[in-house]
Every structure is written in structure tokens, then in C-alpha cells.
Amino acid sequence: MGRSPCCEQAHTNKGAWTKEEDQRLLEYIRIHGEGCWRSLPKAAGLLRCGKSCRLRWINYLRPDVKRGNFTEEEDQLIIKLHSLLGNKWSLIAARLPGRTDNEIKNYWNTHIKRKLVSNGIDPQTHRPLNQAATDANTVPNTPTTELDFRNVPRVSNNKFTAKPSLDFKSNEFRIKAKAESLEEGNSSSSGMTTDEEQQQQQQQQQHKDEYPGDGQELNLDLSIGISSSGKKKKKKNSTTGESKPQLDYRNFHFPGQASICLCCQLGFQTSEICRNCQNTNWFNRYC
DNA sequence: AATCGGACCAACCGCCCTACC
DNA sequence: TGGTAGGGCGGTTGGTCCGAT
Structure with a gap:
């Protein structure tokens, strides 16, 4: 039933990212660029799910991410x-x-x-x-x-x-x-009460x-x-x-x-x- | 000082879409 | 045409912080 996990769950870290993990991910993307998230963790020496790497990059590590309060x-x-x-x-x-x-x-x-x-x-x-x-x-x-x-x-x-x-x-x-x-002022024509x-x-x-x-x-x-497309599902x-x-x-x-x-x-x-x-x-x- | 509860937010989960074979 | 891998999305969870008591 359902899809297989995107990676070997038993051998992946979960929870907050450490500085070292961030550094590894940053360094890898700096050299190789984004993409192929599934194979990235192994190539970068990270014990993380590819999805997790992608999320970390998109939401936190990307250089153009603006942090701070919303205006x-x-x-x-x-x-x-x-x-x-x-x-x-x-x-x-x-x-x-x-x-x-x-x-x-x-x-x-x-x-x-x-x-x-x-x-x-x-x-x-x-x-x-x-x-x-x-x-x-x-x-x-x-x-x-x-x-x-x-x-x-x-x-x-x-x-x-x-x-x-x-x-x-x-x-x-x-x-x-x-x-x-x-x-x-168009409410008067609607027949509404005061x-x-x-x-x-x-x-x-x-x-x-x-x-x-x-x-x-x-x-x-x-x-x-x-x-x-007939393949589109609800x-x-x-x-x-x-x-x-x-x-x-x-x-x-x-x-x-x-x-x-x-x-x-x-x-x-x-x-x-x-x-x-x-x-x-x-x-x-x-x- | 300790505890509690709410706020905040990073990260995860499950599902879906699309490209490709 | 159908199956699958890869990527993306929205919803949810859980850890941490901080102020109130």
C-alpha cells in the first residue's frame, strides 16, 4: 500500500539540523547546485532524507531567504x-x-x-x-x-x-x-432595512x-x-x-x-x- | 526558583503531479 | 498506456522559548 519511503528511514537523522549538517549541505550545493535531492544526502555525506535536505535548503539555507519580521x-x-x-x-x-x-x-x-x-x-x-x-x-x-x-x-x-x-x-x-x-453608495437600491x-x-x-x-x-x-490529462486525480x-x-x-x-x-x-x-x-x-x- | 501554558517555527508526513521510460 | 521516480505542496507535529503565576 502506498509509496515506498523516499529513503532508508532507519539510517537517517531526524529533528533539528546541526551546524555541521548545514555546512555539508551548503558546501555540496555550492559546488554541485540544486537538484536530485534523493541522491544528494549520500553524495554530501549526510544521514538525512532527500526531502529533508530540500526543505532545509529552501526554508533556511538558501542565500536569498529573507529573515526577520514581516512588514x-x-x-x-x-x-x-x-x-x-x-x-x-x-x-x-x-x-x-x-x-x-x-x-x-x-x-x-x-x-x-x-x-x-x-x-x-x-x-x-x-x-x-x-x-x-x-x-x-x-x-x-x-x-x-x-x-x-x-x-x-x-x-x-x-x-x-x-x-x-x-x-x-x-x-x-x-x-x-x-x-x-x-x-x-448603492445600498439604498437593494431594498435593505436601515x-x-x-x-x-x-x-x-x-x-x-x-x-x-x-x-x-x-x-x-x-x-x-x-x-x-486523464491521469489527473482529485x-x-x-x-x-x-x-x-x-x-x-x-x-x-x-x-x-x-x-x-x-x-x-x-x-x-x-x-x-x-x-x-x-x-x-x-x-x-x-x- | 519552579512550573505552567501559550506562542512560535523548523521539520516531518502523506499525498499528489509530472516527466520519463 | 501504465508504472514509477523524483519533486513539490499543504497540513500537522513537536521542540523551544518566554512571560505569567
Whole structure:
């Protein structure tokens, strides 16, 4: 059952890395470069699993790893990206130079989550907590399907709507997300009571506090290509056994906006040349 | 000074995807 | 076309630190 271990578990060290191990790994990668993690430990004289070496290198030893506290700007960017991408830590990390997915994940779980909760925001849905609770009670418990829109990362709160659609002809799953200007006074036409209006205004104020850069119109037209490969499997939750739909983010593209990266679209880059656009990861493919 | 509990974070685990044969 | 190795990802665990009592 299952895969065989990636290495001989009986002869590998576990736990914290020693300085000597770090030194060996650094020295080996300095000479031979990254890659072939499975064979690396033996070649480098390390009693470690290849995966462990990779993690150590990526999360700690890599020279471009930025250490230290997160700035307020980084905080806001993480929150924003999480509202768009969900727990896709590697994707979020790709937008924060020098930060690793593990670091961001830890920071989210220990700091930002609590901060959002204290501000009355549901960290998973990015909507006001009371509303998230209401939604949780009203959403029918339908079986999970290949394209379960409930599991698509939500695009922020009630003023930030996501409209998923499936185009079978083009084999594309499209999310149209539009952030309406919070400055527009449009609640009066909704037929809400005064109390509801006040509540919504409070929520909007919370949203402003949470997303200071959200005053402007933001129009995302994200397309996610569905892999045509028959080999693609649905990810199973290890505890519940529930399947989750897999979105192929590498096929994300931004119709009509192909020359701007997501970061720039969101207005987080103020310099003429976005630093992130210089990266070579897939997310910047269209930059 | 000792103990306890919460916060933090490095590291591990299990699963999945993709390239390759 | 199917099997497998290698690499990557998200979730979880466990050790350490530090402040409160």
C-alpha cells in the first residue's frame, strides 16, 4: 500500500539540523547546485532524507531567504493574496521575494489569522465573521463534484464578487471577479432595512480597514485551465477522505491584461518595473 | 526558583503531479 | 498506456522559548 519511503528511514537523522549538517549541505550545493535531492544526502555525506535536505535548503539555507519580521506591506499583500488564492502558500510566497511558503504559512497561522479574527473577519472566507457563520448554515451540503465552486478560493467579501463559470467548449473554468468601488453608495437600491444598511456600512468599513488599497476598481478575469490529462486525480483529504477539486494554476491567464502581473494589477507595486515581474516562476509567465 | 501554558517555527508526513521510460 | 521516480505542496507535529503565576 502506498509509496515506498523516499529513503532508508532507519539510517537517517531526524529533528533539528546541526551546524555541521548545514555546512555539508551548503558546501555540496555550492559546488554541485540544486537538484536530485534523493541522491544528494549520500553524495554530501549526510544521514538525512532527500526531502529533508530540500526543505532545509529552501526554508533556511538558501542565500536569498529573507529573515526577520514581516512588514505591514507584506501583511496586507498576504491577506490580499490569500483572499484570492486560498491556502496556496507556494503561490503566495512567489509574490513575496525572499519569503518561503513555510514561513508565510506559519505567519498566517500564528499572526494574521488571529489579527483577522480580532477584526471580525473570517480568515478562511475573508468575510465578516457573523456573515460567514450565516453562510455556513445556509449553504446546502451538496456532494463535492469535480468543480465545486464552494471550494474555489473566495474573492473577499460581499463587495467583491466572484462569478465562476464553466466553458465546456474551450475547456476553461473561468472566475470573473469584480471588486466594486466601496465609495459607491448603492445600498439604498437593494431594498435593505436601515439596520441592514448600517450593518453593511460597518462591514464595508471593516473591509476598508482590512484592505486599505481596495478603494479603486479591481477587475479580475481569471481563467483556470482544466487539465485534459486523464491521469489527473482529485486530492483527498487525509482525515475525511473528501475529494477537493484541483485547479491548475499554471494555466492561469489574464485576458486582455497579459502584460501585467497579478501583483501589479492589485496595485502593490508602485515602481515602474515590478520586482516580481523579474522572477521566472509561472505566475509571472505573462509579465 | 519552579512550573505552567501559550506562542512560535523548523521539520516531518502523506499525498499528489509530472516527466520519463 | 501504465508504472514509477523524483519533486513539490499543504497540513500537522513537536521542540523551544518566554512571560505569567
